[in-house]
Amino acid sequence: MTPANLKYTKSHEWVKQEPDGSVTVGITHHAQEMLGDVVFVEAPAVGRQVMQGEECAVVESVKAAADIYAPLSGEVLAANSKLADAPEKINADAYAAWIFKLKPSSPAEIGGLLDAAAYQAVADAEQH
Amino acid sequence: MTALKTTPLNAIHREMGARMVDFGGWDMPLHYGSQLEEHHAVRRDCGMFDVAHMSVVDLHGARTRDFLRTLLANDVAKLKTIGRALYSCMLNEAGGVIDDLIVYFVAESHFRLVINAGTTDKDLTWLRRHAPAFGIEVHHRTDLGILGVQGPQARAKVIALLSPDLMQAAAALAPFSAAWSGDHFVGRTGYTGEDGFELIVLAGELESFWRKLFTAGVRPCGLGARDTLRLEAGMNLYGQDMDESTTPLETGLAWTVVLDASRDFFGKNALLNAPPMRHALGLILSDKGVMRGHQVVMTVHGDGEITSGGFGPTLERSIALARVPLAVAPGDRVSVEVRGKNLRAQVVKPPFVRNGKILVNIQ
Numbered sequence: 001m002t003p004a005n006l007k008y009t010k011s012h013e014w015v016k017q018e019p020d021g022s023v024t025v026g027i028t029h030h031a032q033e034m035l036g037d038v039v040f041v042e043a044p045a046v047g048r049q050v051m052q053g054e055e056c057a058v059v060e061s062v063k064a065a066a067d068i069y070a071p072l073s074g075e076v077l078a079a080n081s082k083l084a085d086a087p088e089k090i091n092a093d094a095y096a097a098w099i100f101k102l103k104p105s106s107p108a109e110i111g112g113l114l115d116a117a118a119y120q121a122v123a124d125a126e127q128h
Numbered sequence: 129m130t131a132l133k134t135t136p137l138n139a140i141h142r143e144m145g146a147r148m149v150d151f152g153g154w155d156m157p158l159h160y161g162s163q164l165e166e167h168h169a170v171r172r173d174c175g176m177f178d179v180a181h182m183s184v185v186d187l188h189g190a191r192t193r194d195f196l197r198t199l200l201a202n203d204v205a206k207l208k209t210i211g212r213a214l215y216s217c218m219l220n221e222a223g224g225v226i227d228d229l230i231v232y233f234v235a236e237s238h239f240r241l242v243i244n245a246g247t248t249d250k251d252l253t254w255l256r257r258h259a260p261a262f263g264i265e266v267h268h269r270t271d272l273g274i275l276g277v278q279g280p281q282a283r284a285k286v287i288a289l290l291s292p293d294l295m296q297a298a299a300a301l302a303p304f305s306a307a308w309s310g311d312h313f314v315g316r317t318g319y320t321g322e323d324g325f326e327l328i329v330l331a332g333e334l335e336s337f338w339r340k341l342f343t344a345g346v347r348p349c350g351l352g353a354r355d356t357l358r359l360e361a362g363m364n365l366y367g368q369d370m371d372e373s374t375t376p377l378e379t380g381l382a383w384t385v386v387l388d389a390s391r392d393f394f395g396k397n398a399l400l401n402a403p404p405m406r407h408a409l410g411l412i413l414s415d416k417g418v419m420r421g422h423q424v425v426m427t428v429h430g431d432g433e434i435t436s437g438g439f440g441p442t443l444e445r446s447i448a449l450a451r452v453p454l455a456v457a458p459g460d461r462v463s464v465e466v467r468g469k470n471l472r473a474q475v476v477k478p479p480f481v482r483n484g485k486i487l488v489n490i491q
Contacts (some may be wrong), residue, residue: 036147036352037164039439040418040446058467060418062163062352062439065467084416091162 001029003095007071007110008119014095015071015113022077023110024101027059027068029094030123035061038087043079043100050076050102052109057099059090072109074102135180136273136334144348152246152367154181156351163352167441170320170357171484174279175349176341181245184269184328185255192239195262196231198393199255201376203386207233213304213317216384217376218251219395223402224372225379227251228364230317232306240313242274242326244366272311273331275338277346278324278357280484285344286314286325289337298325319354321361321482359447360440362410362478368421369408369435369449375399378451379435380408380478406432406451409458410478412490413446415471423448424465425473429455434464442481445490449478 002008007015012031016024032038040060050056050070057068078101083089089097104110114122132155141148146157157178159166169175187195196204202216212233218226227247232240243251248268255266277286287299290312297307298314303323306315313328329337342348355365362380364370370379377385377399387399411434413419419437432452440447448464452475456462460475476488 033147036159037162039164040416042417060439062356062441063158065418065420088164 002116002120002123004116006095007113007115009069009071009113010122011069012123013068013071015110016098017110018101021107022101022103023072024098025068025071026098027066027090027094028119028123030126031066032090032094034126035059035066036063037061038090041083041087041090041099043083044076046076046079048076050074052106059087059099068099070102071113072102072104073106074104077101077103133181135178136331137178137180137338140335140338141178141348146348146350149351151181151351154245156181157348159350159352160348163350163356164441166347166349166353167356169347170279170322170349170353171442171481172280173345173347174277174282174285174324175347175353176338177276177278177349177354178334178338179276179326180273180331180334182274183243183245183248183251184272184274185241185243185252186267186269187239187241187255187264188237188267189262189264190237191262192237192264195259195264196239197391198262199258200231201385201393201395203391204231204233204239205390207231209233209305210235211301211305211307213306213315217381218254219376219393220372221394221398223375223395223398225366225370225374225376226254226372228366228370228381230315232315234308246367271331272328273334275327275329275334276318276320276324276354277327277341278318278320278322280323282322282324282346283316285341285346286327288344289340290314319361319363320357321363321479322357323483356438356441359436359438359449360442360479360481362449362480364449365436374451375402375404377404378406378408380449405454407454408435408449408451409456410476410480410488411437411448411450411462411464411473412443412476412480412488413448413464413471413473414491417466417469417471418446419448419464419466419473425450425452425462426465426470427452427456427460427462429453432456432462440480443486443488443490447480448473
């Protein structure tokens with residue numbers, strides 16, 4: 001359930017390293033399961049500079065609003081406009097429904113992200 | 129940590145894949161996969177809710193009607209036919225809402241109350257404090273449990289499961305009335321804005337009713353859908369839209385308060401002496417986002433506050449109930465502070481949805 005080719009944060013974002021050096025960001029399957037049906041996604045503005053750990057998007061479900069944090073510092077390259085009209089795509093496939101793309105300004109930060117096994121341990125701990 | 133209380137359906141919720149949550153000390157189902165699908169099932173077909181955490185209280189005594197005329201802000205003198213039900217607030221002497229409840233007229237010496245789970249202890253204390261003066265026996269029916277079965281197909285599904293003697297009476301029920309046979313009690317009431325029944329049966333029978341209804345195609349629904357359904361229906365949630373610090377006149381419940389000279393009741397003087405400064409109205413968010421409880425509503429007449437907010441799946445918009453200055457009226461444009469931004473909203477008169485139909489004009 002937790003893809004091995006991605007990196008993760010403790011705050012439940014997934015990070016995919018693209019061949020061009022950019023990264024794609026979304027929320028994990030566990031995160032969408034905790035949130036319930038997603039009804040609104042507010043993505044960051046393209047061109048915005050974000051710091052690692054900074055609030056930069058919001059995912060609202062029928063239950064609650066969740067802040068999405070920048071997993072890395074950098075510039076927002078793109079936001080997934082399809083989620084504005086179809087936020088439920090996050091529930092359907094959290095790893096396909098990306099929220100934004102970043103151009104990292106401090107690539108070394110990637111080394112501090114969690115691998116799939118470490119993230120799975122974080123998610124499992126929350127289930128109990 | 130104290131253990132959560134459970135209803136007799138706890139194991140079956142888990143078996144059916146429910147995500148369980150702590151709801152005021154009760155371990156209850158939030159949803160069984162998709163809260164949105166459960167919501168739509170009730171609007172379009174039918175769904176069922178475990179509401180066995182709520183309490184049934186039977187009042188017995190020759191003067192039960194007099195007792196309730198003193199205890200309740202609505203007037204049980206309106207209950208002229210056996211089986212009729214009435215929605216009312218029970219107030220303290222300051223006019224604050226101790227609880228909102230449904231009272232059923234079973235017999236002149238027997239009325240039945242259905243009260244909220246979180247208020248049960250204080251309600252019983254209040255009822256028992258005033259019962260002796262009227263010679264009333266207060267009987268908390270912990271042996272019974274309640275199931276809500278709601279939606280356009282709900283009544284047909286329930287009727288098919290009833291004993292022959294109750295079947296005909298249940299089929300003939302007018303809205304806001306009840307029929308019973310032995311320990312089975314069927315009220316045509318609910319908390320969703322749809323047609324349906326609330327079934328009161330022995331706690332030990334809940335599981336068998338739940339399984340039979342499930343087999344008949346009734347969808348299990350959690351507290352999540354219950355909340356969005358009642359919000360669209362413009363119905364108050366105790367503890368959120370009102371409590372002991374608010375009067376029914378401030379929370380959209382003036383229609384349930386009878387202030388005529390024919391009787392005195394707890395809270396009446398307070399209501400007469402302190403006219404409300406604010407009232408409750410509905411909001412529909414024009415901008416993208418989701419309104420939530422406690423957010424500030426900015427109007428040209430002063431600020432108000434959202435008491436319940438969320439996403440209305442039938443309207444596909446964020447909707448809210450809000451307490452605002454008296455001068456604010458349906459049709460007004462206001463703004464709501466949502467997570468640091470001022471978003472535009474339209475003021476409407478609730479309900480937003482009834483019987484599957486949207487009743488407000490979204491501008």
